Amino acid sequence: MAKKEDSQKLCPVSARCGGCKWINIGYKEQLEAKSTRFRRLMEPFCRPEPIIAMEEPTHYRNKVHAAFGEDRRHNAISGIYEEKSHRIVPVDSCLIENQKADQIIVSIRGLLKSFKIRPYHEDTGYGLLRHVLVRTGHATGQIMVVLVLGSPIMPSKNNFVKALLKLHPEITTIVVNVNDRDTSMVLGEKQQVIYGKGYIEDELCGRTFRISPKSFYQINPVQTEKLYHKAMEYAGLTGKETVLDAYCGTGTIGMIASARAGEVMGVELNKDAVRDAVSNAKRNGISNIRFYQHDAGDFLLEMAQQGAKLDLLFMDPPRSGSSEAFLNAAGKIAPKRIVYISCNPETLVRDLKILAKKGYQVKRCAAVDMFPFTESVEAVCLLSNT
Numbered sequence: 001m002a003k004k005e006d007s008q009k010l011c012p013v014s015a016r017c018g019g020c021k022w023i024n025i026g027y028k029e030q031l032e033a034k035s036t037r038f039r040r041l042m043e044p045f046c047r048p049e050p051i052i053a054m055e056e057p058t059h060y061r062n063k064v065h066a067a068f069g070e071d072r073r074h075n076a077i078s079g080i081y082e083e084k085s086h087r088i089v090p091v092d093s094c095l096i097e098n099q100k101a102d103q104i105i106v107s108i109r110g111l112l113k114s115f116k117i118r119p120y121h122e123d124t125g126y127g128l129l130r131h132v133l134v135r136t137g138h139a140t141g142q143i144m145v146v147l148v149l150g151s152p153i154m155p156s157k158n159n160f161v162k163a164l165l166k167l168h169p170e171i172t173t174i175v176v177n178v179n180d181r182d183t184s185m186v187l188g189e190k191q192q193v194i195y196g197k198g199y200i201e202d203e204l205c206g207r208t209f210r211i212s213p214k215s216f217y218q219i220n221p222v223q224t225e226k227l228y229h230k231a232m233e234y235a236g237l238t239g240k241e242t243v244l245d246a247y248c249g250t251g252t253i254g255m256i257a258s259a260r261a262g263e264v265m266g267v268e269l270n271k272d273a274v275r276d277a278v279s280n281a282k283r284n285g286i287s288n289i290r291f292y293q294h295d296a297g298d299f300l301l302e303m304a305q306q307g308a309k310l311d312l313l314f315m316d317p318p319r320s321g322s323s324e325a326f327l328n329a330a331g332k333i334a335p336k337r338i339v340y341i342s343c344n345p346e347t348l349v350r351d352l353k354i355l356a357k358k359g360y361q362v363k364r365c366a367a368v369d370m371f372p373f374t375e376s377v378e379a380v381c382l383l384s385n386t
Helices: 002-010 027-042 099-111 157-167 221-235 252-260 271-283 296-305 324-333 345-356
Strands: 063-070 076-081 088-090 129-136 143-149 173-178 190-195 200-204 207-211 242-246 263-268 289-293 312-315 337-342 361-368 378-384
Touching: 027 345, 027 361, 063 088, 063 099, 076 099, 099 129, 099 143, 099 157, 157 173, 157 190, 200 221, 207 252, 207 271, 221 252, 221 312, 221 337, 221 361, 221 378, 242 252, 242 296, 252 263, 252 271, 252 289, 252 312, 263 271, 263 296, 271 289, 296 324, 312 324, 324 345, 337 345, 345 361, 345 378
Parallel strands: 143 173, 242 263, 242 312, 263 289, 312 337
Antiparallel strands: 063 076, 063 129, 076 088, 129 143, 173 190, 200 207, 337 378, 361 378
8 A cells, every 4th residue: 555655656657657656666676676577587698787877857757648538527628548548647746757858748728618628538639739848958958849740721820839939938949740640650641840840869979969859869868868977888990891770760879989990881771760860860960971761781781792791780670679681681691799789678589689699799788777666678789700
């Protein structure tokens, strides 16, 4: 009973939300549990280094999404979907979300009535505002607000912007995104910038990155810096190496590595991410990096067939891990070192077993606590075939 009362003090909706499953566990105990789990998984390969903890493990999410709807009395509500449902759990503030973002969302909800804007109703299709997405730059303080609408016409749009900026002058850009489809996806294809540049910038490991509404960018920048510093430590670059950043997204890892490498290539299937990566490289004045829109496995295979040499492979695949085709291609081109970043230790272990058959040994590994109050943990491994 005491545990339930404690969690309700920290967050009154934690039982329904499911976002902070470890809200009842002290941070020290969370780290011990994550360390034990990671050590057991990695023991067949390598003894892990101590887990990299977060000094202030709250309000770390720099990307905050709120779904909008109505209660039975037709009052606007905003919050997150109850786990495994589309029922909205009303949330005004959250232990792990950026506090300013939460305040902006509450302010938007408060403005709706005076502007005669009704939240979208999924079953009937009536209403306008479906979601609000707020992204913040940890180092820059820049803030982007994305209003996701069910149709492209927003009444009194300019006056709404003025009213919101009066409440929150720290907002640097506002974008209207139109999602008129019956879909679980938050963002639609069409969007219009109604205030500011339509993107924000943030700084990470000495590089500046442009973040647009659809850009992938790590949600915990404080721990991301620690993760990438560890990855660069493992990479051991001397300034001469040829490096491939596979699953490169917007090019973050490759651009950080470029300062210590001879030549860097980034490969990514998502064309929007590649466009952002090219823009980011120009913004940072990086001349020794090239980005390719391609399947990472096919790209590696083509490199191997052409007799190309690769000194270092960075890989940061999705939660499902890498594909066997990609790992086979990696075995063919045989880089001396692989730095594998993973957000799912279970699929990491599966992939390490495949790489072991291709002559690779795990030399070093560490877990990074990117998501306090959840069971998730990030990992980084150094593999070598020499």
